[in-house]
Amino acid sequence: MDGASPGDLAVYVHWPFCLSKCPYCDFNSYAAEASDHARWRQAYRNELAWFAGRTPGRTVGSVFFGGGTPSLMEPATVAAVLDAVAGHWTLADDAEITLEANPTSVEAGKFLDFRAAGVNRVSIGVQSLEAQALKFLGRRHSADEARQAIALAARTFDRYSFDLIYARPDQTATDWRRELTGALPLARGHLSAYQLTIEPETRFFERRVSEAPDGRAEALYDLTQELLEAAGVPAYEVSNHAAPGQESRHNLVYWQGGDYAGVGPGAHGRLTGDDGTVRAVSQHRAPERWLRAALGDGHGNETDVPLEPRERIEELLMMGLRLTDGVTRDAFGRRAGLPLAAALDPASLRRLEAAGFLVDDARGLRATPAGRKRLNAVLATLLA
Amino acid sequence: MTGMANPGKSAAMTDLAHIRNFAIIAHIDHGKSTLADRLIQVCGGLTDREMREQVLDSMEIERERGITIKAQTVRLNYKADSGETFELNLMDTPGHVDFSYEVSRSLAACEGSLLVVDSTQGVEAQTLANVYLAINNDHEIVPVLNKIDLPASEPDRVVQQIEEVIGLDASDALRVSAKTGEGVHAVLETLVRRLPPPKGDAEAPLKALLVDSWYDPYLGVMILVRMYDGCLKKGMKIRFMASGASYQIEQVGVFTPKPEKVDELGPGEVGYLTASIKTVAETRVGDTITEDRRPTATALPGFKPSVPVVFCGLFPVDSADYDDLRDALEKLHLNDASFHFEPETSAALGFGFRCGFLGLLHLEIIQERLEREFDLDLITTSPSVVYRIHVADGSTVSLHNPADMPDAGRITAIEEPWIKATILVPDEYLGAVLQLCTERRGEQIELTYVGSRAMAVYRLPLNEVIYDFYDRLKSVSRGYASFDYEMDSYREGSLVKVSILVNSEVVDALSFIVHSTHAESRGRAICERLKDLIPRQLFKVAIQAAIGGRVVARSTISPLRKDVTAKCYGGDITRKRKLLEKQKKGKKRMRQFGNVEIPQSAFLEVLKTGDT
Numbered sequence: 001m002d003g004a005s006p007g008d009l010a011v012y013v014h015w016p017f018c019l020s021k022c023p024y025c026d027f028n029s030y031a032a033e034a035s036d037h038a039r040w041r042q043a044y045r046n047e048l049a050w051f052a053g054r055t056p057g058r059t060v061g062s063v064f065f066g067g068g069t070p071s072l073m074e075p076a077t078v079a080a081v082l083d084a085v086a087g088h089w090t091l092a093d094d095a096e097i098t099l100e101a102n103p104t105s106v107e108a109g110k111f112l113d114f115r116a117a118g119v120n121r122v123s124i125g126v127q128s129l130e131a132q133a134l135k136f137l138g139r140r141h142s143a144d145e146a147r148q149a150i151a152l153a154a155r156t157f158d159r160y161s162f163d164l165i166y167a168r169p170d171q172t173a174t175d176w177r178r179e180l181t182g183a184l185p186l187a188r189g190h191l192s193a194y195q196l197t198i199e200p201e202t203r204f205f206e207r208r209v210s211e212a213p214d215g216r217a218e219a220l221y222d223l224t225q226e227l228l229e230a231a232g233v234p235a236y237e238v239s240n241h242a243a244p245g246q247e248s249r250h251n252l253v254y255w256q257g258g259d260y261a262g263v264g265p266g267a268h269g270r271l272t273g274d275d276g277t278v279r280a281v282s283q284h285r286a287p288e289r290w291l292r293a294a295l296g297d298g299h300g301n302e303t304d305v306p307l308e309p310r311e312r313i314e315e316l317l318m319m320g321l322r323l324t325d326g327v328t329r330d331a332f333g334r335r336a337g338l339p340l341a342a343a344l345d346p347a348s349l350r351r352l353e354a355a356g357f358l359v360d361d362a363r364g365l366r367a368t369p370a371g372r373k374r375l376n377a378v379l380a381t382l383l384a
Numbered sequence: 385m386t387g388m389a390n391p392g393k394s395a396a397m398t399d400l401a402h403i404r405n406f407a408i409i410a411h412i413d414h415g416k417s418t419l420a421d422r423l424i425q426v427c428g429g430l431t432d433r434e435m436r437e438q439v440l441d442s443m444e445i446e447r448e449r450g451i452t453i454k455a456q457t458v459r460l461n462y463k464a465d466s467g468e469t470f471e472l473n474l475m476d477t478p479g480h481v482d483f484s485y486e487v488s489r490s491l492a493a494c495e496g497s498l499l500v501v502d503s504t505q506g507v508e509a510q511t512l513a514n515v516y517l518a519i520n521n522d523h524e525i526v527p528v529l530n531k532i533d534l535p536a537s538e539p540d541r542v543v544q545q546i547e548e549v550i551g552l553d554a555s556d557a558l559r560v561s562a563k564t565g566e567g568v569h570a571v572l573e574t575l576v577r578r579l580p581p582p583k584g585d586a587e588a589p590l591k592a593l594l595v596d597s598w599y600d601p602y603l604g605v606m607i608l609v610r611m612y613d614g615c616l617k618k619g620m621k622i623r624f625m626a627s628g629a630s631y632q633i634e635q636v637g638v639f640t641p642k643p644e645k646v647d648e649l650g651p652g653e654v655g656y657l658t659a660s661i662k663t664v665a666e667t668r669v670g671d672t673i674t675e676d677r678r679p680t681a682t683a684l685p686g687f688k689p690s691v692p693v694v695f696c697g698l699f700p701v702d703s704a705d706y707d708d709l710r711d712a713l714e715k716l717h718l719n720d721a722s723f724h725f726e727p728e729t730s731a732a733l734g735f736g737f738r739c740g741f742l743g744l745l746h747l748e749i750i751q752e753r754l755e756r757e758f759d760l761d762l763i764t765t766s767p768s769v770v771y772r773i774h775v776a777d778g779s780t781v782s783l784h785n786p787a788d789m790p791d792a793g794r795i796t797a798i799e800e801p802w803i804k805a806t807i808l809v810p811d812e813y814l815g816a817v818l819q820l821c822t823e824r825r826g827e828q829i830e831l832t833y834v835g836s837r838a839m840a841v842y843r844l845p846l847n848e849v850i851y852d853f854y855d856r857l858k859s860v861s862r863g864y865a866s867f868d869y870e871m872d873s874y875r876e877g878s879l880v881k882v883s884i885l886v887n888s889e890v891v892d893a894l895s896f897i898v899h900s901t902h903a904e905s906r907g908r909a910i911c912e913r914l915k916d917l918i919p920r921q922l923f924k925v926a927i928q929a930a931i932g933g934r935v936v937a938r939s940t941i942s943p944l945r946k947d948v949t950a951k952c953y954g955g956d957i958t959r960k961r962k963l964l965e966k967q968k969k970g971k972k973r974m975r976q977f978g979n980v981e982i983p984q985s986a987f988l989e990v991l992k993t994g995d996t
Contacts, residue, residue: 027955214944214946214947238949238952254957318964322948373946374946377922377947
């Protein structure tokens with residue numbers, strides 16, 4: 001790396017608790033309440049200090065409260081975390097501070113307090129604006145509550161985003177067009193649209209709910225691209241859409257292979273050391289276990305391993321090709337420590353280019369729209 | 385020789401008049417082992433505890449499948465009601481058609497047989513074939529109706545059946561329960577009374593039949609012999625007349641059933657010898673053993689080198705196991721010279737071996753032993769028979785592997801092996817069985833009824849039989865049909881080689897030879913199965929079955945239209961990368977066909993289901 005700067009640091013904070021577990025969710029989340037908010041505050045502080053010790057002098061460009069349902073956090077906890085971040089690192093003036101929120105009235109009611117704590121962007125788990133779909137997805141809010149939460153977010157924050165889940169069983173292109181068109185006026189600059197996937201160890205999986213067959217999945221995906229591009233919020237990542245300049249600065253760090261510290265149960269991090277080696281760190285998943293460790297040992301770290309050069313290359317490509325802009329030669333060379341061309345198998349690359357799934361040019365490597373929607377298979381071929 | 389006491393021999397040997405050599409012929413589960421155990425027990429060969437140990441010592445596969453693969457023998461000392469003591473040699477014979485030559489050699493070593501029939505079941509096809517072998521060996525046959533303690537026992541019906549089906553007088557059949565011991569004494573008395581003593585001359589040059597051989601990790605190769613003339617003793621230099629090899633005897637002995645050293649073996653006796661022999665390949669079943677310095681003038685009749693009739697490829701699932709597979713095959717070969725193997729390379733499956741077997745069961749046994757005893761994961765290509773290909777230049781090629789088939793243009797004729805099959809089946813399933821035989825190009829030779837059971841004798845092409853015939857026969861008869869066969873002849877047939885192509889590239893491991901009338905349906909079946917087994921890809925995959933350049937069946941796998949993880953953030957990277965690594969590992973087991981990657985498991989599945 002020859003001392004090249006690893007860039008801004010992003011900080012992820014995981015709050016593992018929810019009011020209930022949604023049937024599609026395979027995140028590290030639990031339908032429970034935090035035992036003692038003050039202890040959680042202290043545990044976060046401890047772990048932030050531990051990460052700070054490993055990343056001295058860095059500037060933090062973004063903080064992201066994810067979960068779980070971080071809108072269930074006490075605003076004081078959010079404030080304590082942000083104070084600690086500002087104390088340990090340089091917090092950029094224009095830092096993006098995002099908190100995930102559910103649109104129930106109670107949580108939306110805390111928006112002002114979160115803003116006071118330092119949050120400047122919310123990402124709202126709307127998922128759908130149709131009553132039946134909300135019921136199917138196990139959501140606790142109504143479509144009206146979702147609209148009200150968005151309206152409140154619009155009044156409270158400069159920036160907000162919301163999530164939708166589509167390609168639900170039996171959802172037709174006509175259904176989705178109506179739902180997405182109806183949601184568009186509510187968006188301001190950023191929107192995430194995820195296709196429903198059935199993950200192991202979820203209730204949908206147990207109930208044998210099936211994913212949309214790939215013909216319908218493709219049609220709905222294409223429709224999403226078309227509608228959102230026309231609305232001025234084109235895809236900048238597989239499932240994320242933004243007006244130019246409104247991309248999530250925090251999430252771009254993941255996709256571009258930047259450094260991030262992950263605090264809280266099950267949180268992951270990537271930290272570049274002085275010698276240029278990137279270490280993958282992760283924290284204990286079980287909330288109580290993490291809490292005990294973070295309070296007792298000062299951190300709940302479970303694994304802390306250097307990434308092999310090949311692993312680093314794979315991560316950069318795996319994540320980077322999710323972006324519309326792909327992987328630039330410059331950034332790749334800086335982060336992988338070798339030129340992009342040297343990292344790829346020329347025969348596989350040629351085959352994927354010829355088939356119209358990848359473009360490799362002076363700027364770098366990126367997936368075409370056809371390649372992006374088949375990215376798993378493209379990556380399997382490219383990285384074979 | 386009259387069998388009177390011979391002054392020239394040692395006390396260890398028994399005079400011919402007091403020796404009886406016999407085999408037991410029975411269908412699986414008709415009680416052969418139980419009866420044998422009971423005979424051993426009555427004659428005091430083993431204690432109860434030793435009995436159990438004895439059973440545990442035999443091969444796991446033999447026990448599980450209820451078959452005997454290796455001949456075993458037991459010497460029993462029986463004190464008859466007359467007061468005389470007899471040496472009874474019980475020869476336990478292999479019980480499957482694949483080993484019919486081995487069976488015939490074991491039977492050749494005996495003067496008589498017990499024909500054991502389950503009195504609740506009746507005669508089965510397997511029994512029939514072995515009884516005829518025994519009759520051909522001039523055996524005195526003693527019918528034994530077993531399991532008479534069971535309520536479902538119908539001895540009178542079975543007596544009638546034995547007489548009608550086999551043509552054997554069964555009026556004095558012994559009624560026995562090997563389980564309770566009832567009638568076992570009568571079995572021994574009848575053996576002594578009815579079986580003729582063996583013949584032989586202690587003074588003549590050594591002449592002994594090599595009945596079987598196996599590898600013992602401590603003693604080297606052990607050879608089971610039946611003595612005719614002369615004596616065998618330690619230190620003697622012997623010669624195998626067919627293989628020409630000669631060895632110095634280290635040990636002679638008998639099985640009681642534990643191996644026990646004896647000073648010598650004389651005429652009519654059954655026992656073993658060891659001679660520091662490294663591999664069983666030099667000790668061919670049916671060979672005649674004689675003394676090197678004073679050989680017998682004529683070998684015993686009936687020796688045949690074993691000829692594999694079914695061939696398949698065996699490939700390690702993980703190519704790194706190739707050396708282990710070779711070592712394992714060499715080890716098994718030490719003990720079973722009847723299977724052949726030579727290296728084979730397949731574009732689809734990598735490096736492996738082309739192996740030849742005595743039959744399908746033999747193939748399965750070897751495959752299972754490789755997997756169990758040597759812990760190998762194997763891919764077995766579909767079994768093929770040996771075709772005789774007549775080429776335009778006038779030469780004839782024995783084809784063991786469809787992949788090696790010469791160009792169709794150079795072939796003037798193809799001959800395939802036919803078998804003569806005997807099927808016994810309850811009336812109600814006869815129609816379905818006959819239909820199956822017809823579908824498989826069978827020609828009816830004979831159809832007779834015995835009570836409510838029918839016996840169908842058919843001539844069938846062997847390649848139709850190794851193509852899931854057993855499974856189909858079992859299924860159409862609900863398991864009630866029994867089946868046996870012998871090799872018949874080679875006959876010219878309208879045979880074609882069907883190649884399977886994936887995106888226009890031939891998958892060599894899936895080629896097969898089939899009668900032209902079945903080419904399309906079999907080809908289609910494989911195309912359809914592959915369609916289900918090959919995961920969808922970025923590109924379209926065309927699967928074709930073709931005879932030469934002519935496509936006879938096809939299927940298409942449409943390309944993936946959408947395949948991308950919806951959510952992938954910081955916490956997901958490690959997991960997704962590991963998933964990718966796992967896929968990459970899986971790719972080591974992928975084979976590239978054009979731009980298509982086919983998981984080895986797809987070949988494995990196609991081959992496993994026996995659809996080829």
